Each structure stands twice: as structure tokens, then as C-alpha cells.
Amino acid sequence: MDFLRPASWEEALAAKAEHPTAVPIAGGTDVMVEINFDHRRPEYLLDLNRVGELHEWEAGEDTVRLGASVPYTAIMERLRAELPGLALAAHTVASPQIRNRGGVGGNLGTASPAGDAHPALLAAGAEVEVASAARGTRMIPIDAFYTGVKRNALQPDELIRAVHIAKADGPQQYSKVGTRNAMVIAVCAFGLALHPATRTVRTGIGSAAPTPVRATAAEEFLNAALEEGGFWDNGKIITPSAVKRFADLCAAACNPIDDVRGTAGYRRHAIGVLARRTLTWTWESYRDARRTTEGAA
């Protein structure tokens, strides 16, 4: 095994181009487990810790460009206002020690259906910025990033530079089912974001299909129902039948399996419950915010 230690982003891309089989290592919280248990013996480890810009983020007008190695702890503590869904998801990851090392780049690299960043990214709306020495930078829409169980759209010579995530324009929630509050891989998880600016709702489902997925039919149904009833303007409580239909469609978007953490039936049921709850919570916050602005006007 060789340990490659590029000191800059350009050097990292050059090393990946020269050794396409090199395994990048950022926080190491996935990679080292595999090496410790001899599940993986890469020829090259490509250490990204010395590439400073991967640990930085920039908040622009509409998006946050989140460096691939920004640890979950920083997302929780410093980006709560801009990325509330992702900050909530980050807080559910493992433990402080893991959150101090692991980040979204590694979560995307592993592309586990149970990764906690994914539902939040799908719900917020995001693009993954990847680059290679040969072809430069390309942006992959988050919906096209997950290509199979633990598979993603990266080419062998590419590295993830950053994720561009839409800044929240409304309330967001993230909910995860597990057996305790820390150190659990999701039995299933659900992210929901209200986007009042475009009058849309977006969702993300974790651990209930071969890849993280959006509940597109549920989103379309709810977008139409909210529009028809004038809900974005009148701020009324969403009709219970519409909430139920939304939850049912979210459950129907799942394609889960039975495993040690839960049965397919349980996962489908739980996603429906989480969908209903997160919609209720976010809609309550939306109504509160509206009342406050109207009260002030």
C-alpha cells in the first residue's frame, strides 16, 4: 500500500488521475473501518486532509458551497441558519468523535442508502461539484448522483470538491428512526423542505430504497393541493386528508428490504409517519413565520 499526501487540490486531482484506483480518505470514518476489518486493501490511500479548501465553506446569495471535508460538527454549529435540514441530519450522525471527522464528501463517496446527509440534500436541492485533472469541473444534480446501492456518479479519476446546497428559503426538518439517540445507522429517515419562494415542497427518503430517493409523486400531489387551496397565501392548516394522502404517497415511494435493522413493512409504515410529522412541523413554522411578519406589517 502507498500513502499519497497531496498538499493542494491540484496535486490531489493529479494523483487521482495517475492512480484511478486510489481510495480517497477524508475523515476516514468509513474507509478506516473497512481497512481495520480487512474488507478493503487498496493499493493507494489518497489523504485529503492537507487540502485546506475542502474544509471551508462559502455562503453565496442563493447557495452554500460546502467543501467536501467540512465536518458534521461545523455544519451543526455554524450552518444551522442556512442549511437547517442538513444541520439537523448532521446532528443525528453517530457521536461527537465521528462528527468531528466525518463530512458530506465522505457520505456522498460511500453513497450508502442510510447516509444521513442524503435526504437533507435531496430535500434542500443540491449539486455536487466534482473535478478531474483531465476534464475540469462538472456539476452533478443531487437527483442524478446516487446510481445504485453504494454507487454514485463519480468517474474513477474524479474527486468531490464541494456540494452546492440551496440556502433555506423556508422551514426544513429531518427525522430518523433508530434504537437510540446516538450512534445509530438509520432504520429509515426522512427529510422535508418547504420552499415558499417557488411554492414547492421537496422530500428525501433514506434507508428505505436501494438509493436515497425523493418521493416525487408525493411532492407533486402536495404542490398541487397547496396551490389549489391557496395555502401558501392563506396560511391555513393543511387539510388532514391531504396530509394523509401525502404520507401515503411517501410510503409508496419506498422500495425497502428486510434486514437486521427493520422489516420492509415497518420501514414503509415509518416513512409515512415521518412524512406526516415533518410536514406538520414545517407547516406550523411556516404559519408562525407568516403570522409574525403579518403582525409586524
Added chain:
Amino acid sequence: MRVNFTVNGRPQQADDVWEGESLLYVLRERLGLPGSKNACEQGECGSCTVRLDGVPVCSCLVAAGQAEGRDVVTVEGLADYARQRTQGEGEGTSLDAAQRWQAAGGTDSRTGEGGALAPIQQAFIDAGAVQCGFCTPGLLVASDELLERNPNPSDADIREALSGNLCRCTGYEKIMDAVRLAAARQSEGV
């Protein structure tokens, strides 16, 4: 490969390190510092917790090469580290002193008498928070960092800060007591 890094305030060098080796392995097997424990090697138990550039991490999940040029504090250096924090500059802990830590000053491991202990270590002893002791080093490092960052933690803060450290013996109540005790002593300046 060779790894150069700072351990407990002193520059150290580890040789013949395998590229896939963890920082935990280097500390225990190459530098002879067995304080950091190896229980799971998968980030689940926290018994290998050390500070990496001040940040608590599972040393079993840090590749040795990633520690190059960086600053590591282990449980063996915790007493000096805590003393430096309260009294300003210090010299760190030599490898020799760290390796002999247990015997240093003839510390009585039941009472803590006779040795130089960090306040958090004394509090763990006084509160009866140590049974088999396997989880203790990781808990000490994590608790010490909590009290450095948050001198007056709520119970919820303590639970959250220690949520990555498993103990199979104590049931955690005495560990909670120990951290509360250390916090109280710290705020009284004793």
C-alpha cells in the same frame, strides 16, 4: 513509512508504519502508549479517544499518515495537558514518562494519591466512576474536552458529549457524577 508528529506536547517519530495502520495502533504498538484502548476498531465505543489538534476523535479511525505533523494528546498526557491549561506553558510529557505513567510517582490507583492527576481523573476516582476501567481513558479525554469547552455543562450536555463512549460496567450514573464533580470543583477553583 515514517510518521513525525507531536504526542503529548513532545515531538515523536514512529518508524516502519504500515500505510493502512491506524493512529491507535501507532500509539499503542509503536510508541508503547497503551492508555488509549482498542475495543472495537470501528468508531463505536470511544475507548480510543484522543485529541487531534485539540479535537476529540476515535484514533482507530485516523490513518497513521493523517497524523503527520499534527498534535495528539492521549490519556497519558492528560494530567500535564490539564496543568498547562490552568497554569500556562509547560513542557508536555516525555515518551518515557508517558510509558511509565502508571507507576509515575507511585500513584495509588484506588485513591489517586501520590501521583499527578488531571482534575477529571481525580473526579472519576472520587465518584467511583471506574469499574473495569477499559472505557475510562476515552471517557477522561472526552470529559476533559467537554469541561474545557463548556465549564458548566447541563446533564444533557454531558450525555451528548459522552454519547460516543460506551461503558459496559457502570451504567453511566457514576460517570455523570464524576463529570458534575469535576465541573463543580473547576468552578470553585479547587
